[in-house]
Amino acid sequence: MKLPRRLPAALLTLVTLGLALTLAFLYLKSVIGQPSNYALSRDLIGHIKQLNAQWETEVLKARIAITHDYDPLVVPLQQINQIWSHFDQVSTRGHTDPAAWQASRQAFLDALREKAELVERFKSHNSVLRNSLAFLPTAEDDIQRQLAGLDDQQRLLQQNIAIDTYDLLLSSLEFAQVSSDDKAADILLGLNKLAVNKERLPEAMHDPVDILSNHVSVILREQPVVNELLERITSIPVAERLDAITDLLNRDQLQADLQDQKSHQYLLVFSALLIVLILYLIVRLVRSYGVIRRVNTALQSANEHLEQRVEERTRELKEAQSELLDTARQAGMAEIATNVLHNVGNVLNSVNISSEILSRKLRTSKALGLGKAMQLVNQHRADLGHFFSQDEKGKLLPDYLNQLVEAIAGEQQSMSAELAQLGRSVDHIKEIVATQQSYAGASRLIEPLRVADLIDDALRMNSGALARHQVAVVKDYEQVPPVMGDKHRLLLILINLISNAKYAMSNLEDQPRTLTLSAREIEGKTLRIKVSDQGEGIAPENLTRIFAHGFTTRKEGHGFGLHSCALAAVEMDGQLSVHSDGPGLGATFTLDIPLISAEGQ
Numbered sequence: 001m002k003l004p005r006r007l008p009a010a011l012l013t014l015v016t017l018g019l020a021l022t023l024a025f026l027y028l029k030s031v032i033g034q035p036s037n038y039a040l041s042r043d044l045i046g047h048i049k050q051l052n053a054q055w056e057t058e059v060l061k062a063r064i065a066i067t068h069d070y071d072p073l074v075v076p077l078q079q080i081n082q083i084w085s086h087f088d089q090v091s092t093r094g095h096t097d098p099a100a101w102q103a104s105r106q107a108f109l110d111a112l113r114e115k116a117e118l119v120e121r122f123k124s125h126n127s128v129l130r131n132s133l134a135f136l137p138t139a140e141d142d143i144q145r146q147l148a149g150l151d152d153q154q155r156l157l158q159q160n161i162a163i164d165t166y167d168l169l170l171s172s173l174e175f176a177q178v179s180s181d182d183k184a185a186d187i188l189l190g191l192n193k194l195a196v197n198k199e200r201l202p203e204a205m206h207d208p209v210d211i212l213s214n215h216v217s218v219i220l221r222e223q224p225v226v227n228e229l230l231e232r233i234t235s236i237p238v239a240e241r242l243d244a245i246t247d248l249l250n251r252d253q254l255q256a257d258l259q260d261q262k263s264h265q266y267l268l269v270f271s272a273l274l275i276v277l278i279l280y281l282i283v284r285l286v287r288s289y290g291v292i293r294r295v296n297t298a299l300q301s302a303n304e305h306l307e308q309r310v311e312e313r314t315r316e317l318k319e320a321q322s323e324l325l326d327t328a329r330q331a332g333m334a335e336i337a338t339n340v341l342h343n344v345g346n347v348l349n350s351v352n353i354s355s356e357i358l359s360r361k362l363r364t365s366k367a368l369g370l371g372k373a374m375q376l377v378n379q380h381r382a383d384l385g386h387f388f389s390q391d392e393k394g395k396l397l398p399d400y401l402n403q404l405v406e407a408i409a410g411e412q413q414s415m416s417a418e419l420a421q422l423g424r425s426v427d428h429i430k431e432i433v434a435t436q437q438s439y440a441g442a443s444r445l446i447e448p449l450r451v452a453d454l455i456d457d458a459l460r461m462n463s464g465a466l467a468r469h470q471v472a473v474v475k476d477y478e479q480v481p482p483v484m485g486d487k488h489r490l491l492l493i494l495i496n497l498i499s500n501a502k503y504a505m506s507n508l509e510d511q512p513r514t515l516t517l518s519a520r521e522i523e524g525k526t527l528r529i530k531v532s533d534q535g536e537g538i539a540p541e542n543l544t545r546i547f548a549h550g551f552t553t554r555k556e557g558h559g560f561g562l563h564s565c566a567l568a569a570v571e572m573d574g575q576l577s578v579h580s581d582g583p584g585l586g587a588t589f590t591l592d593i594p595l596i597s598a599e600g601q
Helices: 009-032 038-063 075-090 098-147 152-177 181-199 203-235 238-287 289-295 297-331 334-363 366-379 381-390 392-440 451-461 463-468 487-504 561-571
Strands: 447-449 471-477 483-485 513-522 526-533 575-579 587-594
Touching (some): 038 238, 075 098, 152 203, 238 289, 366 392, 392 451, 451 487, 451 526, 463 471, 463 487, 487 513, 561 575
Antiparallel strands (some): 526 587, 575 587
């Protein structure tokens, strides 16, 4: 269906609002209609299965006496109950088959309760069994020790009893490992022999024999019970009940996915309709572009004037550079000329960024809305009074114009601030030239400085390059009082160090690029500024050459920046140093200059 060439704004608003509400309704339905805790529920069921397996392992360890601590038989059950309680909370709605869900849930709880009861019985019987097994060697040693005290006439009896006692001990221990009817018969035979032998022994040996017999009897009684409990514990289908619950979760999720797919199809249809409406609105905006162009003539004129000023400043800069190069050639100081070009190039990046920001602000100016307002006024030129007092759009127009005036004023203020930044950058370029001339004997300007503001200025001059290379800046400033110093020398050093850190991290791909700047007051005598990066680092053999004139590790580098920074630090009676743990481990440049408080001047 072809849209009319012109539709009333109210109708367009109603259609757009209707489509937006429909899309919102479909989206909420697709989100609310599905169980949002499916992944969490699956994870909780898996954790319960792991704890159940761990629980059975701990029971087996207690059975074979690997551990004598029964806390591991209690902790898994407590954890299972806690996780199941959490699972119950996140899985209480959205089930496609509530009856099957309730049946599976109850079956799991019954199996878990039965298993817990068997484990408690196992703990009781296994504890008695383990105590008797542990005491067998001691009881047998007591009998052997007293047998050794018999006289020589009873030596043969001593040997027979000692052998029978030892055989009984071995039979009991073997029965604890492998319970069988044959082993039980051997133990009963040994107990009978021990009872017969007891009557042939002195009265003093009857108690040790009775103690050994009692413990062997306990082992003979408890071991089959423990084995039976262990088999029953491992046969309880807790894991199978959890698998049944997992199957129900999967069925619920499949049903939710089907519903979500249907909702997405509806979303696609209504989104297409909304896109068609948006395209129609774009066509209308394009047709009104001619009117907007006439309204923006004044702004374009201001833009041209600004570009002329930038060109004039750029021409002045080129003339200053040319004069400096001529002076350097005449005086034989090529090093000064190259340092000037390098440092000016760094600041020119800030000039370009400011120019781009101003151009973008002009292109996206809120003044474009003035054309629409004037179009409404021109349409009602003959009845402006009625239009402003009775028409709904006319009533809103004064407020809209007021907002437009405030927006344009804000844009002008922002552009003025950006022009001021541009002027500061150009002034800084001039000061770089004057600073380099100081090497030939010119005086330097000492003024009060706020260190944090100066570092922020250096970051702003590098902001475009930092954003382009996706470098995150971490500021770690302490409260440093205003100090006396050479602003432009210090700014020159900071701009160069930030630029070098950015280039050092340009090849990082698999980790974030972070630049850290810190400022500290050291013992009230020294201002220490650090610039740290996580880049390519510096080889040990290059640490002593990094500040040498012409030395560089970059293919496109020339080795003038760090050299000029080192010279500027010396001019301020300070020192610039570098530390790196090696290639790939980043680097930290440290600037130390005397701390002269501005308050004492």
